[in-house]
Amino acid sequence: MxxxxxxxxxxxxxxxxxxxxxxxxxxxxxxxxxxxxxxxxxxxxxxxxxxxxxxxxxxxxxxxxxxxxxxxxxxxxxxxxxxxxxxxxxxxxxxxxxxxxxxxxxxxxxxxxxxxxxxxxxxxxxxxxxxxxxxxxxxxxxxxxxxxxLPIAMNAAARLSARFCERVTRQHADGLTMADHAAALNVTATHLTRACKAATGRTAADLLTERILYAARAALVETNVPAQDIARHLGFGSAAYFTRFMQQHTGQTPTALRKAAR
Missing domain, CATH: 2.60.120.280 (Regulatory protein AraC)
Structure with a gap:
């Protein structure tokens, strides 16, 4: 191909x-x-x-x-x-x-x-x-x-943050909690949050939220997939929860975002 x-x-x-x-x-x-x-x-x-x-x-x-x-x-x-x-x-x-x-x-x-x-x-x-x-x-x-x-040496916080970011790219739509991600990385959720904050200025939850938000906005703008199907694909329990999430982070509903982009 x-x-x-x-x-x-x-x-x-x-x-x-x-x-x-x-x-x-x-x-x-x-x-x-x-x-x-x-x-x-x-x-x-x-x-x-x-x-x-x-x-x-x-x-x-x-x-x-x-x-x-x-x-x-x-x-x-x-x-x-x-x-x-x-x-x-x-x-x-x-x-x-x-x-x-x-x-x-x-x-x-x-x-x-x-x-x-x-x-x-x-x-x-x-x-x-x-x-x-x-x-x-x-x-x-x-x-x-x-x-x-030459590449810059990474401290322990940066190495853990990099490992978490790899997980985010693969599993941002799986509906996993911070505790789930932390357990997979053999650390506590608190330690994971502190490491990401030290390395990136964002908490682990912030990074995961941004990746989900990007996927949601891209799907709304670039496809005609119904919002409820986008919500289900991204691991949201309901279309209503997805709408609240989008309003919280963008100030607009999924329908309004799609309409404004077009």
């Missing part, structure tokens, strides 16, 4: 005026490469929160929990590369703070050339995009190999 095509998008097109598409903790089925070209903000990645700024390159493997808050003045590009591609991409989540002018120019040029191929409709455009992504892979692996970009 053939893979979906690679996509190159400005971050402004990813959010389309709906900041939750990046700012809520979520994961994607594709490899995500983000190149921040302007602005600064906060990044959740690999179970930790850190600052992010201009000329930061982010590599996010499929089904890795992340969020990005850049603010209204921030801008950048995103590449979505299907899982299973033959392109040799980094296997782990990384944040690369790039300072060398030549390297900045190279990656910006790769993104711009790939985006031109997407928008101009030329023959063999997808082949050209694949070639540009292969060059991007080389660029990323060269950067990762440099001493300045």
């Amino acid at each position: 053939s893979l979906p095509p690679i996509e190159i998008k400005p971050l402004s097109h990813v959010t389309a005026g709906q900041d939750w598409r990046l700012s809520l903790a979520h994961d994607r089925p594709e490899h995500v490469i983000i190149w921040v070209t302007r602005g600064q903000g906060r990044l959740l990645l690999n179970g930790t929160r850190r600052g992010v700024g201009t000329h930061n390159a982010l590599t996010i493997p499929p089904r890795t929990l992340f969020s990005l808050e850049l603010g209204r003045q921030g801008s950048g590009m995103m590449a979505l590369i299907p899982d299973g591609t033959e392109i040799r991409l980094p296997t782990g989540p990384r944040q690369l703070r790039v300072r060398e002018v030549t390297s900045i120019t190279e990656l910006t040029g790769i993104f711009e050339a790939a985006q031109r191929e997407m928008t101009q409709g030329r023959a063999l455009a997808q082949d050209a995009i694949d070639a540009h992504m292969a060059l991007m892979s080389v660029w990323l692996r060269r950067q990762i190999s440099q001493p300045d970009h």
Whole structure:
């Protein structure tokens, strides 16, 4: 079975005026490469929160929990590369703070050339995009190999937070309690909450809530699935409970959110 095509998008097109598409903790089925070209903000990645700024390159493997808050003045590009591609991409989540002018120019040029191929409709455009992504892979692996970009050592709280985030990507729709998640990780719910708060600034419950909220909003905006079916799929005991959850976290009912987005 053939893979979906690679996509190159400005971050402004990813959010389309709906900041939750990046700012809520979520994961994607594709490899995500983000190149921040302007602005600064906060990044959740690999179970930790850190600052992010201009000329930061982010590599996010499929089904890795992340969020990005850049603010209204921030801008950048995103590449979505299907899982299973033959392109040799980094296997782990990384944040690369790039300072060398030549390297900045190279990656910006790769993104711009790939985006031109997407928008101009030329023959063999997808082949050209694949070639540009292969060059991007080389660029990323060269950067990762440099001493300045060695991974940051994680303390015990960050390691536990990362393990919890992995569970959230797989089991956010299973209706599990914090006690269930903590037991699976061999810690108490209180310890799990403290570790996530120390590593991310969010409690474990906050991270789980954000992932569920992202899934709910995406389903309401992008599909015609009835709200009660979305509620059942996400582990809610009733449609009424799902409605209260959405009102609490967005100020609107599921029906109102769907109508406003369209």
